[in-house]
Amino acid sequence: MTATSLETFRALCPEFEHVEDPVVTIQLTAAAQAHDPNGWGSSVYVQAMCYYAAHVMKQMGVGLADELIAGETGKAGPVINRKAGDLAEGYGAGGRSLASVADGELMETVYGRRYLQLRKGRSSRSAQHITIPIT
Numbered sequence: 001m002t003a004t005s006l007e008t009f010r011a012l013c014p015e016f017e018h019v020e021d022p023v024v025t026i027q028l029t030a031a032a033q034a035h036d037p038n039g040w041g042s043s044v045y046v047q048a049m050c051y052y053a054a055h056v057m058k059q060m061g062v063g064l065a066d067e068l069i070a071g072e073t074g075k076a077g078p079v080i081n082r083k084a085g086d087l088a089e090g091y092g093a094g095g096r097s098l099a100s101v102a103d104g105e106l107m108e109t110v111y112g113r114r115y116l117q118l119r120k121g122r123s124s125r126s127a128q129h130i131t132i133p134i135t
Contacts, residue, residue, distance in 0.1 A: 027053035054111035
């Protein structure tokens, strides 16, 4: 990871501003150790590791409580049921039915979903660099 990883993490994942730097750094290091940087490309590797670390932290309960933050940082899936009387809402399972078991957990947080988007784009980025010899 680069020296700017922590700064990038702070910019991409402001919900963890209350988490001390050493805790974030440990998670960033663990994320980097679990991934091969050569498979990502330098343009998105740090960003992907930040999202992966944030996903892990969110799963551990380190982030802000979902009801305290705006946006889609919570674990709940899409709204699948609404009721006007008594204001009831029902939520899906965060996309597990649409993803493999391994990716299902990543679908549970916005950070995991952003990581998956970058990972999906990785194949198209690497395809752009393939040269096919003409015989």
